[in-house]
Amino acid sequence: MNRRRFLTTSATPLAAATRRGGTVDFSAVREDFPRARLSAYFDNASCHPLSVHSATALHRYIDWETNEVGDPWWPHWAKARDESKTLFAQLINAKPSEIAFARSTIEAESNLLNGMNIQAMGGNxxxxxxxxxxxxxxxxxxxxAGLDVRIVRNRNWVTDVRDVEKAIDGKTKLVALALVSNVNGYLQDVKAISALAHARGAYVYADVIQCAGAIPIDVKAMGIDFAACSTYKWLMGVKGYGFYYVREDLQGSVVKPTQNSGGVQFNYAPWTSEPDSSREDIQFKPVTGPGRYEVSYPxxxxxIAAQESLKYIHALGVDNIRAHARALTDRLQKELPALGYASITxxxxxxxxxxxxxKDPAQTMEKLNKAKVHVAMRFGNKMRIAPSVFNNQQDVDRLLAALV
Ligand SMILES: Cc1ncc(COP(=O)(O)O)c(C=O)c1O
Structure with missing residues (x-):
């Protein structure tokens, strides 16, 4: 890594680099992602590159961890931690008091299931x-292990809401879905599904890792009760850090904490010099709010990476991010079928x-690799292309030219 390059590039103020006259200058945005200089990188649904801004923030942290002594480390960096939570809450129209830190999307969904204990209630x-x-x-x-699980099959790469309706009954406690599918990018009709679920007394969980930061999400308007994501895809952060949204009125009641993390105080010598005989020997106070779902330090x-990248996403505006990608995917959707690549989106x-x-995934990948075009080939022969803020029409030209 060329550290000097990070520091020089990131000296450009974010707002000036990205917005001119109220509109976003996406050519300046491209400069913020050095990976864009190396190849036409379209594999953002696997892992999004870091911007120079997040990379610089991480460098600052590493410098501090490497060279600073004396102070405890956590008060110094707590602002980044708290601000990342607030910025994520804003992104999905939730309150910070509805957001817990999560290590991974899959772990959060598993914690939700453990906390709802659906099997014990005879639910599905x-x-x-x-x-x-x-x-x-x-x-x-x-x-x-005995839980009643109903997996609705797609019809021609789309989940038909009528099939979901048939699967839901009075014992359904949770409808769980990936809001945007990693398979083909399909955006579920979550509002319709949520209306069906809520009418039968069930809740809705949305895995938002393939869309938070890329499309507008409003958990309240969409009827989403629980959601989770990591930051390493469309939130432009790193692995091992993410967010878990639990609707405020469901915390502790519908969703119990399943892993406990907090502290105790000893009310006897030699732990304390002033024991209070009116109080318990070992005292503790159960954690409330979203903290009840958090274990240890995030x-x-x-x-730190998320604080920076979320500020960046807010500065660009999710509507602008979406509009930029739409121009690229619209073209891919139009031109690739003409080259013999049938769309499954x-x-x-x-x-x-x-x-x-x-038709020939190995040959397709060979052509793309040779042209330095990065896509994902999944499920045998499914080529997934996921453009982000730094991609441009020249990247699409390169991809199409490689496949002609
Ligand atoms: C839809 C979806 N959910 C979850 C994951 C995994 O998320 P995590 O690594 O945060 O558990 C992925 C990763 O590709 C994904 O595409």
Whole structure:
């Protein structure tokens, strides 16, 4: 890594670099992502590159960890931790008091299931086959242990709301879905699904890792009760750090904490010089709020990268981010089928991810690698292309030229 390059590049104030006359200058945005200079990188649905701003913030932290002595480390960096939570809450129209730190999306969904204890209530869970495979594995394991799990199958790469309706009954406690599918970028009709779930007394969980930061999300308007994501995709951060949203009125009642982390105080010698005989020997106070779902310290590296990247995303504006990607995916959706790559993403789908079936995946990858174009090839022959803020039409030209 060329540290000097980070520091020089990031000296440009974010607002000036990204917004001119109220509109975003995406060519300046491209400069913030050095990876864009090396290749046409379209694999953002796997892992998004860091901007120079987040990288510089991480360098500051590493310098501090390496060279500073004396002060305890956590008060110094707590602002980054708290601000990342607030910025994420704003992004999805939640309150900071509804957001817990999470280490991973899949872990948060598993904690939610443990905390709802649906099996003991004789309830069932409805999910669908466009959810992430590790989440479905979790449901299959729970099904094996006796939980009633209903996995709705897609029809032509879309979850039909009528199929979800048939699967939900009076015993359904949770409808769980990936708001945007990692398979083909399909954006679920969560509002309609939530209306069905809520009418039967069930709650809705949305895995938002493939869309938070990339499309507007409003958990209140969309009827989402729980959500989670890591920061290493569209939030432009690192692995091991993310967020877990639990609607405020459901905390502690519908969703119990399943891992406890807090502190105790000893009310006897030699722990204290002034024991208070009216109080318990060992005292503790149960954690309230979203902190009840948090265990130990979050990753401060994750928090620092996320603080910076979330500020960046807010400065660009999610609507502008979405509009920028739409121009690229619209073109891919139009031109790739003409080259023999059939789209498996529904027309007019509102996410930056699109996928295409390849007749010869090995040859396709060879051509793309040679042209320094990065995509994901998944599920045998599905080519997933996921442009972000730094991609431009020249990247799309390069991709199309490689596949002609
Ligand atoms: C839809 C979806 N959910 C979850 C994950 C995994 O998330 P995490 O690593 O945060 O557990 C992925 C990773 O690709 C994904 O695409």
């Amino acid at each position: 869970v409805v999910t669908n086959d466009l959810h992430y495979s590790a989440a479905l594995y979790n449901y299959k394991m729970r099904q094996q 990753s401060y590296e994750g928090a 529904p027309k007019g789908n509102e996410s930056p991810i699109c996928a295409f079936a390849c």
